[in-house]
Amino acid sequence: MSSRVHVLTPPLPLRAFGVAALLAVAGAALTVTSSAARLPTVLTVMGWILLAGAVALCVVAANSWRRMRVRVELSDDGYVIDGPDAHEQGRWADVTKVTQTPTTLVIHHGPEHRVRLVSRRGVTAELIHLTGDLARRLDANRGYSTQL
Structure with missing residues (x-):
């Protein structure tokens, strides 16, 4: 032989991806709404921060999922x-x-x-x-x- x-491989971190999706939707909605309604710039910045947080959460979740694999060689x-x-x-x-x-x-x-x-x-x-x-x-x- x-x-x-x-x-x-561990299970996918679906909860983290779900939270990231919610953050992305909230950030996009806040950014678009504040820009369209000419609201204060602080709201637009907060929207972009939420979007960046969503992307960061996705990257961290995917990276930790990849690193948690166990390799067994027989x-x-x-x-x-x-x-x-x-x-x-x-x-x-x-x-x-x-x-x-x-x-x-x-x-x-x-x-x-x-x-x-x-x-x-x-x-x-x-x-x-x-x-x-x-x-x-x-x-x-x-x-x-x-x-x-």
Whole structure:
């Protein structure tokens, strides 16, 4: 088997995009209304500030969504997990147990060390593929075979 990379992505920050849309509508309405009705310039400036805030919120939300991805590389010898705040690696020979809930995969290395992979989006196709690939590689390392 060769090395394979799985990427677990977080859910889209829909609430942030919704707030940004509301800010953009309010900013555009305030800017257009204050310009058309010849209201004080302060209102036009406030409208532009709301629009700039909406754009900034979209950029921050998209950037944080992209950075929160977790990259899992499985090879014949072991695994490497790179996330936004952690880097884990291990060898299949050191794995004592693997447990799974619908959204969490835990790789046990003895009684104390555990590596947790959590899918914040719930059960996804990528999590299912990752679990199957991990089981196949662990079986191959242990000498198990699915052939009769």
